[in-house]
Amino acid sequence: MDVLISEVGPRDGLQSIDATIPTAAKKAWIDGAVAAGVSEIEVGSFVPPKLLPQLADTAEIVRYAVGIPGLTVAALVPNARGAENAIAAGAHKITLPLSCSESHSLANLRRTHAQVIEEARSIAALIRDLPAERRPHFEGSLSTAFGCTIEGEVPQVKVVALAEALMAAGCDEVGLADTTGYADPAAVKSMIAALWSALGRGALTGIHLHNTRGLGLANALAAYEVGLTTFDSSLGGVGGCPFAPGASGNIVTEDLVFMFEAMGVRTGIDLEKLFAVREQVAAALGDEPLYGFTPLAGLPLGFRPASSNRSINEGARA
Numbered sequence: 001m002d003v004l005i006s007e008v009g010p011r012d013g014l015q016s017i018d019a020t021i022p023t024a025a026k027k028a029w030i031d032g033a034v035a036a037g038v039s040e041i042e043v044g045s046f047v048p049p050k051l052l053p054q055l056a057d058t059a060e061i062v063r064y065a066v067g068i069p070g071l072t073v074a075a076l077v078p079n080a081r082g083a084e085n086a087i088a089a090g091a092h093k094i095t096l097p098l099s100c101s102e103s104h105s106l107a108n109l110r111r112t113h114a115q116v117i118e119e120a121r122s123i124a125a126l127i128r129d130l131p132a133e134r135r136p137h138f139e140g141s142l143s144t145a146f147g148c149t150i151e152g153e154v155p156q157v158k159v160v161a162l163a164e165a166l167m168a169a170g171c172d173e174v175g176l177a178d179t180t181g182y183a184d185p186a187a188v189k190s191m192i193a194a195l196w197s198a199l200g201r202g203a204l205t206g207i208h209l210h211n212t213r214g215l216g217l218a219n220a221l222a223a224y225e226v227g228l229t230t231f232d233s234s235l236g237g238v239g240g241c242p243f244a245p246g247a248s249g250n251i252v253t254e255d256l257v258f259m260f261e262a263m264g265v266r267t268g269i270d271l272e273k274l275f276a277v278r279e280q281v282a283a284a285l286g287d288e289p290l291y292g293f294t295p296l297a298g299l300p301l302g303f304r305p306a307s308s309n310r311s312i313n314e315g316a317r318a
């Protein structure tokens with residue numbers, strides 16, 4: 001595998017729509033994704049069920065998913081209490097979002113930057129108290145890093161300073177998130193360079209992109225070209241965008257996998273099997289629109305994905 005595609009549909013996708021899908025349908029989605037070769041899934045968010053009833057079954061989903069061999073199970077946590085619940089359920093990776101725009105942070109998390117950093121410190125302490133083999137990977141996600149619907153432009157120096165604060169608070173890594181779909185390829189490259197020069201390359205390996213203005217894949221390619229290796233995406237772009245009605249949500253897993261596989265970059269994911277999961281999720285979601293081009297057009301005639309070439313080569317060598 002050359003890049004890691006982290007499926008976030010069951011969390012980011014489902015949290016943005018009104019429809020609630022049954023727990024069994026979420027488990028079937030996860031099973032299907034794993035069968036297609038997906039090796040990391042953000043399965044839910046440990047927020048109060050009153051706020052996001054769609055994700056009320058997150059603890060059960062995490063407990064189910066950690067039983068699947070080879071799957072990294074990630075969950076979002078808004079605070080230390082959420083982290084406690086995520087750890088109790090056995091999540092392998094926990095992500096604390098910090099909105100780089102403080103107005104957005106107050107509007108969405110009702111917390112100042114200082115308060116979120118304090119939560120990060122508490123979560124890091126919780127993790128340190130665990131036996132080494134039970135410690136989840138702890139990521140601080142820099143959301144609205146490329147701009148915000150309330151404040152507009154978020155200065156790069158501010159993003160870098162917040163990333164430094166998250167690392168100092170005890171995060172293992174930070175992630176870049178274009179929550180609002182404001183990024184462009186040049187901004188992506190420039191932001192990654194600034195963060196790497198402040199924190200070192202090991203502190204940032206992944207990016208979370210939305211396709212709100214159609215630049216999602218261009219931004220993913222820009223991030224890949226400079227050396228990021230983990231990409232969040234959502235099957236069928238499930239979720240739409242709460243800030244732009246009618247616009248798609250996360251970048252579409254099917255199109256992202258197609259882009260990489262066509263370029264010769266191995267994702268380990270089988271596109272035909274992924275299309276089958278899409279059908280299954282579409283049925284569970286009812287009227288919710290799905291996005292993406294590759295599933296509608298089908299694969300090009302004679303298409304040979306990079307991941308299958310690898311197994312053919314390995315077969316020949318064996």
Ligand SMILES: [Zn+2]
Binds near residue numbers: 208
């Ligand atoms: Zn998102």
